[in-house]
Amino acid sequence: MSNEKIFTVKEINNYIKYLIQNDVLLSHIYVKGEISNFKLHTSGHAYFTLKDADSRLKCVMFKGNASKLKFMPEDGSAVVVRGYFSIYERDGQYQLYAEDMIPEGTGSLYKAYEQLKKKLSALGYFDEAIKKKLPYMPQAVGVVTSPTGAAVRDIISIIKRRCSNVDIYLYPVQVQGLGAENEIAEGIRYFNAKANVDVMIIGRGGGSIEELWAFNEEEVAKAIFESNIPVISAVGHETDFTIADFTADVRAATPSSAAELAVPDKQSLMSKVNQYKYVLNTSIINFINSYKVRIEKISRDNVFRQLERKILNMNQTLNSLNKYLDYNMMNIIKNNRNDLDKTVGKLGILNPESALGRGYGIIMRKTDGKLLTSVKDFQLHETLEIKLKDGKAEAEVIGIEDLSL
16 A cells, blocks of 8 residues: 555545546536526526436526526526536535526527527627628618507607717618528518618617527628628617527617617717817917017027127128119119210111211112122113112113323
8 A cells, every 4th residue: 555646535536536527528518407406696606406307416606697598597497508617626516607598498509509500600600800890970770670650659759869960771680580691681682782881780689599699690690700891780678699699790789779889979079179179279279379489589589689689781782782783783884875876876877778868879780789899890771770868769870080190
């Protein structure tokens, strides 16, 4: 016996606990039975026994899960419990740690719900990364629900109260019963095909799991998953979760909450705009005033005054230079005008026609207009044209005398 390892009670209980918690079957299991000795502790934890005709099983449901139950368990109730097995080391007592509980009559539906939820989760239907953001200011909201229920009245009333300029389009459907899931899916696809709304609300009021079952169908989940338009799911009351809730881009606790999520409150927006306007105006005024103070401070600074004096001196120098430039320009123009007058006078003297006023004339041959300046250019009996200061005259050469010989 000296070679054998001796275990403590705690070690044995821990080992058994390890074996139980790592057993695939016992880590996620559904157990049905009748409740007895149900006690809701002041801590919020629930303790009870699950029994059948042949055996009993200790169970505990902690506050977080117990608070989510849709009904209050009672002794004698036939239920289906979902949970896992573990051992309470202190007492060496293995027990079922319940995570959820439903009346036994709905056990098959709940199992189908859990199986579909697991399947769609594996396909990525519930991934947060693909969830679409709701538009901040939609122009139109599509509603897929019953046209006669309280849900549609609440949605319309709240949207119109919060933002009256938003259009609401209703696609009427059955929300429970045979074929309801097909109508709901068709409504989602209809708005996607029309592309006439910015956000969709699908849902109904609360009810039993059977009444809400249309929103647990894969057909509805697929239509939501494939929708290009953001979808708000508002099925049942706050404690009810459906497959549609997990698949939708946003889950609302109630149809009224969905309406509040879909559109902003116009009055709140106006109040916020006015608040931003006030803050902006105040900021601008403060900005301008701060720069006024800085400018006034700079203007009083000695460096600025020296710069101002330097600018004034430069302006004075510039004015003197302008006057000196004007004076020199006037002298240049005056001297050039005198030179021009002299040149014009000289040109006038050299102008042949200026001699006409002193009794001279210009003699040209009539036939070709050639200017004749020498007797050698004349021919007997040719016709001449004589230009005088006030006209012309014609003459004929009757004789030629060359004095240069």
